[in-house]
Amino acid sequence: MGFITTKQRARDVLFWPGMNKQIEKMIISVRYCTSTEVQPSRMTDSKNDEHEKDNRFVVKLKNPHLKTMTEDVLYHFTLSTSTHDLQDMFGDVKFVCCSGSPKRIAVFAEYIRDELSIKLPVGCTLENIANKTDRYALYKIGPVLAVSHGMGMPSVSIMLHEILKLVYYAKCKDVTFIRIGTSGGIGLDAGTVVVSDKVVDGRFRPVFEVPILGKVVARPAILHPQIANDLLHCKKPDDVFKIVVGTTMCTLDFYEGQARVDGAFCNYTEQDKKEFLQSAYAQGVRNMEMESLCFAATLHHADIKCAVVCVTLLDRMHGDQISMSHDEYEEFQVRPQRVVARFMRRKLRLGSQASCDE
Numbered sequence: 001m002g003f004i005t006t007k008q009r010a011r012d013v014l015f016w017p018g019m020n021k022q023i024e025k026m027i028i029s030v031r032y033c034t035s036t037e038v039q040p041s042r043m044t045d046s047k048n049d050e051h052e053k054d055n056r057f058v059v060k061l062k063n064p065h066l067k068t069m070t071e072d073v074l075y076h077f078t079l080s081t082s083t084h085d086l087q088d089m090f091g092d093v094k095f096v097c098c099s100g101s102p103k104r105i106a107v108f109a110e111y112i113r114d115e116l117s118i119k120l121p122v123g124c125t126l127e128n129i130a131n132k133t134d135r136y137a138l139y140k141i142g143p144v145l146a147v148s149h150g151m152g153m154p155s156v157s158i159m160l161h162e163i164l165k166l167v168y169y170a171k172c173k174d175v176t177f178i179r180i181g182t183s184g185g186i187g188l189d190a191g192t193v194v195v196s197d198k199v200v201d202g203r204f205r206p207v208f209e210v211p212i213l214g215k216v217v218a219r220p221a222i223l224h225p226q227i228a229n230d231l232l233h234c235k236k237p238d239d240v241f242k243i244v245v246g247t248t249m250c251t252l253d254f255y256e257g258q259a260r261v262d263g264a265f266c267n268y269t270e271q272d273k274k275e276f277l278q279s280a281y282a283q284g285v286r287n288m289e290m291e292s293l294c295f296a297a298t299l300h301h302a303d304i305k306c307a308v309v310c311v312t313l314l315d316r317m318h319g320d321q322i323s324m325s326h327d328e329y330e331e332f333q334v335r336p337q338r339v340v341a342r343f344m345r346r347k348l349r350l351g352s353q354a355s356c357d358e
């Protein structure tokens, strides 16, 4: 769990290889305020019990080497299979929600705690589980893991390798990953929430290319259509923002990669840029960001359902610079979080069954 009492925060618990499992479990249950202390999710009826036992839903990884390792260190999260009981800490995770910025993911963790009515024990605060490193931030809020991934695909890829191993060692079942991001919109008002139905690279190709052992391996980037559809239906009539579905272009860079003319370099004209954006729009592209391709391809490769939901910060048809006020930015970035919260409440059967009620 991601909860540490203020008293406990000061002293660090020592774990060592070969530590008696019972002692280790006790320490972890005190340190992370185990799931018995938070309100259990309502996915516990008899139908779901059967589902829980069904091994088809367990996270499996296509790496035979993992089975031969005596210890696996999830280096960028300062977690390890020999110092942490990952199953005890994370075994009940159903959703992994990801955003670029550690600050935004911390806000999301607090927000989702309230939305899912997760009760922290008296004196406990939500704590960054990866607080010994400044690479990523990681929070656990009942069945939700909230993790930051930094900017760009290399950073997302490292996060995904380690979080996928985490959910694998934790024996998590039926997990869904959702990227909750910001993006540049194409032909959309700023503040629109885009649910991606497809992701493409800067050349309109729905594949993520990874050079491995000197050869390019192309992994198809595929999102889960049903989840995209469910997210889209989490719209409420009184929302002040639109939710649309569209293709997301994932680029290697924020400036030239996204046809901006305001980077340090630019050897094309405003007209060239306009034509590129118009051509993208004609091909169904509604926003641009920098992580979705690696996200969709890696999770599809791991046979895990995933979705991408991003708010647009500007309409790229009208300019390149993002110059909104801080308050507007804060309000915009919470919009996709609200949609995802409704979706998770619905899946966890909290509140009304009939809709994505908040």
Ligand SMILES: O=P(O)(O)O[C@@H]1C[C@H](O)[C@@H](CO)O1
Binding pocket: 099, 100, 101, 150, 151, 152, 180, 181, 182, 183, 254, 289, 290, 291
């Ligand atoms: O998850 P976020 O909203 O941080 O992702 C987008 C894409 C880039 O990483 C970054 C550029 O500002 O924002």
Ligand SMILES: O=c1cc[nH]c(=O)[nH]1
Binding pocket: 182, 183, 184, 185, 254, 258, 288, 289, 290, 313
């Ligand atoms: O224009 C934008 C805005 C946010 N993120 C991007 O990648 N591009």
